[in-house]
Amino acid sequence: MSCRSGAQIAARLLQRGRSNLVICTPRQERLRWHNRSLEQLTPHVRRSITTQTPKHAQQATAFREETYEAPISSNPAMAFPCLDAQEMKTEALQKRSIESGPEPSYTTGAHLIFHSNEPFLTDWGGILRGFDIAYETWGSLNADKSNAILLHTGLSASSHAHSTESNPKPGWWEKFIGPGLPVDTDKYFVICTNVIGGCYGSTGPSSADPLDGRRYATRFPILTMDDMVHAQAQLLDGLGIQKLYASVGSSMGGMQSLAFGVHFPERVGKIASISGCARSHPYSIAMRHTQRQALMMDPKWNRGFYYDSIPPHSGMKLARQIATVTYRSGPEWENRFGRRRADPSKQPALCPDFLIETYLDHAGEKFSLEYDPNSLLYISKAMDMFDLGRAHQQNMQKRRKLNQERLQQQQSQPVEESATCGLTLPDQKYEEKEAVMPMDQDVSTNAVSGPPQDLVEGMMNLKTHPVLVMGVASDILFPAWQQREIADTVRATGNKNVTHVELGEDVSLFGHDTFLLDLKHIGGNLGKFLG
Numbered sequence: 001m002s003c004r005s006g007a008q009i010a011a012r013l014l015q016r017g018r019s020n021l022v023i024c025t026p027r028q029e030r031l032r033w034h035n036r037s038l039e040q041l042t043p044h045v046r047r048s049i050t051t052q053t054p055k056h057a058q059q060a061t062a063f064r065e066e067t068y069e070a071p072i073s074s075n076p077a078m079a080f081p082c083l084d085a086q087e088m089k090t091e092a093l094q095k096r097s098i099e100s101g102p103e104p105s106y107t108t109g110a111h112l113i114f115h116s117n118e119p120f121l122t123d124w125g126g127i128l129r130g131f132d133i134a135y136e137t138w139g140s141l142n143a144d145k146s147n148a149i150l151l152h153t154g155l156s157a158s159s160h161a162h163s164t165e166s167n168p169k170p171g172w173w174e175k176f177i178g179p180g181l182p183v184d185t186d187k188y189f190v191i192c193t194n195v196i197g198g199c200y201g202s203t204g205p206s207s208a209d210p211l212d213g214r215r216y217a218t219r220f221p222i223l224t225m226d227d228m229v230h231a232q233a234q235l236l237d238g239l240g241i242q243k244l245y246a247s248v249g250s251s252m253g254g255m256q257s258l259a260f261g262v263h264f265p266e267r268v269g270k271i272a273s274i275s276g277c278a279r280s281h282p283y284s285i286a287m288r289h290t291q292r293q294a295l296m297m298d299p300k301w302n303r304g305f306y307y308d309s310i311p312p313h314s315g316m317k318l319a320r321q322i323a324t325v326t327y328r329s330g331p332e333w334e335n336r337f338g339r340r341r342a343d344p345s346k347q348p349a350l351c352p353d354f355l356i357e358t359y360l361d362h363a364g365e366k367f368s369l370e371y372d373p374n375s376l377l378y379i380s381k382a383m384d385m386f387d388l389g390r391a392h393q394q395n396m397q398k399r400r401k402l403n404q405e406r407l408q409q410q411q412s413q414p415v416e417e418s419a420t421c422g423l424t425l426p427d428q429k430y431e432e433k434e435a436v437m438p439m440d441q442d443v444s445t446n447a448v449s450g451p452p453q454d455l456v457e458g459m460m461n462l463k464t465h466p467v468l469v470m471g472v473a474s475d476i477l478f479p480a481w482q483q484r485e486i487a488d489t490v491r492a493t494g495n496k497n498v499t500h501v502e503l504g505e506d507v508s509l510f511g512h513d514t515f516l517l518d519l520k521h522i523g524g525n526l527g528k529f530l531g
C-alpha cells in the first residue's frame, strides 16, 4: 500500500472512473475503505479529491491506494443525499466559524429591553445577577394603565408577535393582532415578551455571564414556568402596570397565562389559555425528552459549550422533526400528503422519500439554525416540570423562601451548591408501582370523579376571574382532555365564569399548531372573550 499525493490520486481516479481506495482522513483512526466510482463518493470527499487547492490538500492529508482488489458486491452501495447535506452544512458552518464568527445571531435586535440589576433567584436554586427581558408592544396604554394584555408565547417564539415600525417582518400572530382584529389594538395595549431562558434578546444560556463575560451555556440555571412569569411581573412593574386587562397565551403560553393568574391573581383581569395545560402529562414529557436526547447526542452539542464552535445543527434538526410530529396531526397529513412519494420514478430511499418525510426534513432544516439549542433544552425542561397542583406549588414556595434566606446570608453568592444537576439513574431496576403519583408525593387525589383535588386547590386563586380555555380535538401534545381538565378544575374552585371551547376535527386538523393557523375559530373565540 503506497501513499500518494491527493493530486496524483485525483488524476488516476479521473482517468479510471473507478478505484479501490483507502482514504486517510486527517485523523488516522477514521481510516475508511471505499469501493466506489467517483460519482458515488460524497460531495465532500469528491471535492477533496478533485479540487486540489492547498487548503483541501491539507484537509485530506493523503489518499492511499489499496494493493488488493476488493470483493465485488452483489448490489451497488446506496447514496445518502440527506447525510451529504448535513456534512456539507457542517463544513459551511465551520468555514463561517473561522471567517465570520461562530454562532448565528438569533435576534434582529428590533425589540425593547427591560433590564433588572437585581439578582434573580430561580426556583431550583440558581442565580442570575440581573437579567434582560426583550419585549415588543402594539396599541396604546390608556391613562389609568388598565388596558394592557400580556401575550405569552409558545416554546420557540420571539417577542415579535406582530410587525412593528422597526421590524416590518410579519410576526407569529400577525393576523390575530391589530385594529379591529381579535386582539384589538384600538382597545388594548398588547405586550409580548421573549421568555427568560430564550434566545431572542432575553437573558438565556447564550447570554454572557456578567461574572466572567463568557456565555452561560449549561452554566445557566434550570428554569421553571414560574421563573418566567416572575420575570414578566418585574417587566410590568417597570412599565408601571399594576393590573393586566388580560393574560393570554397558547401552548407553553397557555401554561404561563394560567401560572400568571395563580401567582398574581390581583394583577390580572381575564385569563385565556389556548392549547395549554394545568400540568404536563407523561406523554408530552416523553416527546420532549426524545427531542432533548436527540439534540444532546449530537457531539457538536458538546455539553452546551458549542458557542466557540458550530451549533449542533443535526441534533436540532432531528429534535424539530420529532417536535413537528407532535405539533400537527396524522389526519392532516393523510389529506395533505397521503402515501405519495416525492419522486415515485426513483428507487425507495433511506433518506426522505415519502412527502411526509420530505416535509419533516424541511421543517427540521428550517429550524435548525433559527433557535439556540440550549434555550430549547432549558425551556422544554421547564415545560415538563410545569404543575399547578397545590403540593408542587407548596414545595416550590418552600424552596424559594430557603433560597431567599441563603442569598441574604451569603450576599449574591450562588444559592445552592446542588444547583448543578447531579441526577443519576438509580442502580436498582425500576419496579412497577401500583399507584400512579404525580411528582410531589403528598398529593391527595380525588379518584372518584371530577378533577384532581390537588389541582383544584392549586388553582383556587382563579376562582373569580373570567377564564377562557380553548383546545383542539386533533392536538396530540396538549390533548383536548387536558383542556377539559383545566376548565373542570377552575369550575370546581367555584368559578362560574369559565368558557370552554373545543374545536372538533371537523373544524381543525392542524393539531397543536391550530393556534398559529386558525384565525377564524381561535381568533374568533378569543376576540369574543376579550370583548
Ligand SMILES: CC(=O)SCCNC(=O)CCNC(=O)[C@H](O)C(C)(C)COP(=O)(O)OP(=O)(O)OC[C@H]1O[C@@H](n2cnc3c(N)ncnc32)[C@H](O)[C@@H]1OP(=O)(O)O
Residues within 6 Å of the ligand: 152, 153, 154, 155, 156, 157, 158, 172, 250, 251, 253, 337, 355, 356, 357, 358, 359, 360, 362, 363, 366, 513, 516, 517
Ligand atoms: C407562539 C409560538 O409558538 S410561535 C412559534 C411559531 N413559529 C414556528 O413554529 C416556526 C416554525 N413554523 C411552523 O411550524 C409553521 O410554518 C407554522 C406553524 C408557523 C405555519 O404552518 P404552515 O403554514 O402550515 O406551514 P407548513 O407547516 O405547511 O410548512 C410550509 C413549508 O413546508 C414546505 N413543504 C410543504 N410540504 C412539503 C413537503 N412535502 N416536502 C418538503 N417541504 C414541504 C413548504 O414549501 C413551506 O416551506 P417554507 O416554509 O420554506 O416556505
Ligand SMILES: N[C@@H](CCO)C(=O)O
Residues within 6 Å of the ligand: 153, 154, 155, 156, 157, 250, 251, 252, 327, 513
Ligand atoms: N410551533 C410552536 C409550537 C409550540 O408552541 C413552537 O415552535 O413554538
